[in-house]
Amino acid sequence: MSVGKQTGKASIFFTDPVYIQSAASVVGSKEGSGPLKEYFDMICEDSMFGEKTWESAESTMQKEAATLAIGKAGLTPHDIRMVFAGDLLAQTIASSFGIAEMGIPFYGLYGACSTMGESLSLGAIAVSAGYGAHILCATSSHFATAEKEFRFPLGYGSQRPLSATWTVTGSGACVIGAKPPRSCSLPGSSPLAHTNGYAAITGITTGKVIDFGFHDSLNMGGCMAPAACDTIHRNLEDFSRSPEDYDAIITGDLGMIGQHILLDLLAEKGTDISSVHQDCGLLIYDNQAQDTHSGGSGCGCAASVLTAWLLPRIASGELKRVLFVPTGALLSKVSFNEGVPVSGIAHGIILEHIPRPCKGGKN
Known part of the structure; x- marks a missing residue:
């Protein structure tokens, strides 16, 4: 335990x-x-x-x-x-x-x-x-x-x-x-049991509901960026870290507009994550070829990028420590039609590479 x-x-x-x-x-x-x-x-x-x-x-x-x-x-x-x-x-x-x-x-x-x-x-x-x-x-x-x-x-x-x-x-x-995945020497084992190590959660930062008064449900990036800013800022404070302590800070689905707003909001707090920031909504689509406008969104955006692309890179050791920050816009048909602002929330997950105790050995 x-x-x-x-x-x-x-x-x-x-x-x-x-x-x-x-x-x-x-x-x-x-x-x-x-x-x-x-x-x-x-x-x-x-x-x-x-x-x-x-x-x-x-x-x-x-x-x-x-x-x-x-x-x-x-x-x-x-x-x-x-x-x-x-x-x-x-x-x-x-x-x-x-x-x-x-x-x-x-x-x-x-x-x-x-x-x-x-x-x-x-x-x-x-x-x-x-x-x-x-x-x-x-x-x-x-x-x-x-x-x-x-x-x-x-x-x-x-x-x-x-x-x-x-x-x-x-x-x-x-x-x-609580235990690592099956050894990669076993048939059918997970690729997360990499010969170099594993991917693991070492910390979390719970998000707060942040309301900046946005009413535009077709600008999800703008609605969610303030929440992402708050969670990232509090994570850095709580763990006494700087952006450089992470190989990547990856938000969920801010898209192009939300990314710009996030970087501006963090800059107002004296924090620059531009060198390590990526966004799942910008990774999953080719915006020019696929015409997705600002990028991708939805629960499946961050989830599919995490499981398919990010976790194997952490298990292999290509990325040593990542702050994964899925973002959400909190609204319903009722709240929107009643004119309630669209607030946002973001949860921070610290994912780290854990080296294998003995390369090629069994768990």
């Missing part, structure tokens, strides 16, 4: 790392045509995923990612102590009609597009307290379900402003635990 220690005003430091035992990603055809296409576990050309409704399609996609992650860890659903999962839909139906059907004790979450950060935070706390040897953390989003839920029917043909982001059709799932 690892131990968690409160650090600063909003953070926890795990004296024993919480290991990412496996990770899996499932995405749609548009995401599978982007710059990260070679890294995803599954690219589905059928956006309906063989189902009759968009919502069922997203449930199937998330369940597939969870099944892949569990299998990569050499486990079955019966080995998973609990699930922390969520999505963008009302009553989190993509998760409750998907992963929940696997018969695993289930906690449904809503953190908007920051849900993967919320899931990993709660999962890491549970592991560190000894409440589960294997915990599944997952989330998803689907372009069509998000447009149907929050914006307008696709057939309406309304023009999207340049500030708009494109909701990622994708899902990411991780199995986390």
